[in-house]
Amino acid sequence: MSPVPGLAPVDEAGFLGGRVRLRQPRRGHRAGTDAALVVAAARAHAQGRVCDLGAGVGVIGLSLAVLDPALAVLLVEIDQETAGLAAANACLNGCAARAEILVEHVEAIAGAAPAPWSGACHLVVTNPPFMEARRAQASPDPGRARAHVMPSAALAHWAGAASALLRPKGTLVLIHRPEGLAALLAALQPHFGGVALLCVHPRLGEPATRILVAARKGARAALGIAPPLVLHEADGSFTPLAAAVHRGEAELTFG
16 A cells, blocks of 8 residues: 555455455554454444544444444544544445544543543443553654553543543453552542453463453452463464454353
């Protein structure tokens, strides 16, 4: 794809086995396993209006919209150029009539007075930056750094923004790193209950490298932990379930 003057070069590729077409920057954060896992974990909760918080080019939200033509999606992204790609991807996938783009800071949503989108969503999905700025060496690429690194206290803003967007008993689905679990649970606690965790392991017998989280706004149920998900066989190939997740053919039901 030819670059647009003044904008970062982009290319177009398939996602979820080609079910979704995505225009993404050639450099920077790219859609991959994390996004596919969130899509699979969110499908059982997806109804009505879904918000993709920190949407980037719209990977998770638009994937859900493609998989379920009844869904409307709100794509929240801080960067104007990236939000433009999300809008282009909505058109590319035939979802433009069901997609709204909101260029806004997560912190602003968390602290905002009631707005048209307040309490309007049945489901919020997010793949937030999960590397602490004080511990990580940020990428020189601004888009990649923004996608991967944030201040350690910012999780509270993401949880607060998700709560502001959700209707009562609405569901939040996200992915995080195991070492950030304590901080994540603390950030969720003022707004969410019924937290369910699914640990994702690269191979059988290896430590988890990701945790999928589902939580309900205002719920009081106890925390639950689902059986783990293993991504790869010993030879490096995907397990059958992981392969189905990457093709957009599986749901991960645990919350």
